[in-house]
Amino acid sequence: MSYKVELKQGDIVKVKNSKVSSITKQIPTMSYVTLTGSEIDYEPEPGSTWVIYDIQFLAHSRNSQHLGVLSVLTYEESGSESDFEYRYTGDGYNDGGYLLRYKFLIPAYTGSRTWRFKTRYANGTNWSQDYHEDEDGNQYFPSVTMYSIM
């Protein structure tokens, strides 16, 4: 005896989360580095139309001046890495602290890919930020959710 789940158009299926069990402050560089907790292997449900990658993490201005989160969602497939989409969150003279959430709507694909959210800064440390801790050293766990839309 076996069971088969009947999926309909518009269903959300194959929900997968990536969440770290511990975290420390992460300091970006002038080159793209994978944000801690952002990596996830995901194979869409066959027959799905879209896939969502949804990430949330904490960032605050490093030197109490500006913020410049340059970022890219990448995927690795068959040993080759490609960029999917870029984001840029920035402010000036604001000493900004942000609970950043980025959603990506990805056309469904076949097979498994390893997704990574990578960030860097651009214009010197006054335009950079620290991740996962607030200015008092309190931590926020980054989290990623992926799912398929039928």
Place this chain on the structure above:
Amino acid sequence: MTYVISNNSNIYNVQAQKASSISSQTGTTSYQDLDTSDITYTCDSSASKVVYEYTVNFVRTSTFGVGSAKLLEYNTTTNSWEDFSNSTYASFGLATSSGYSRNNYTFKFVLDSWTGDKQLKMQWKMATGGLKAHHSDYVILINNISNSSYLIKPFLVVYSIK
């Protein structure tokens, strides 16, 4: 023997759409439509709520900028667009001098359900300063090339909750 069972998620009827191409849109003091935010969504009697989530990028055109956005519905009796309610407005950006606002936003509205079709869309305008939609300001590609014309395609996800 194989038994077929229904998917029992309380989130269902998910509709998603994404711009296939996009141009930047400069904010004005009058409301303008937001690209790809327009949808006709069919709600069934099982739904208690409908969630409308629109993701879009706004960046500065001057040193600062604050925008206003709102959700609208199409009134099929008057054949005109109306504000969905007085609680489906949002503002975004930075008014700080030299605030250089650049960010990606997901506007999320949780709406009471309805039966049948309803057409929804979003509009935005400037409250102060200058912003443009869909532009990124600039990005640095993974091959280290800077791209100051990079555009971010908006998308919409709407779903029902039982």
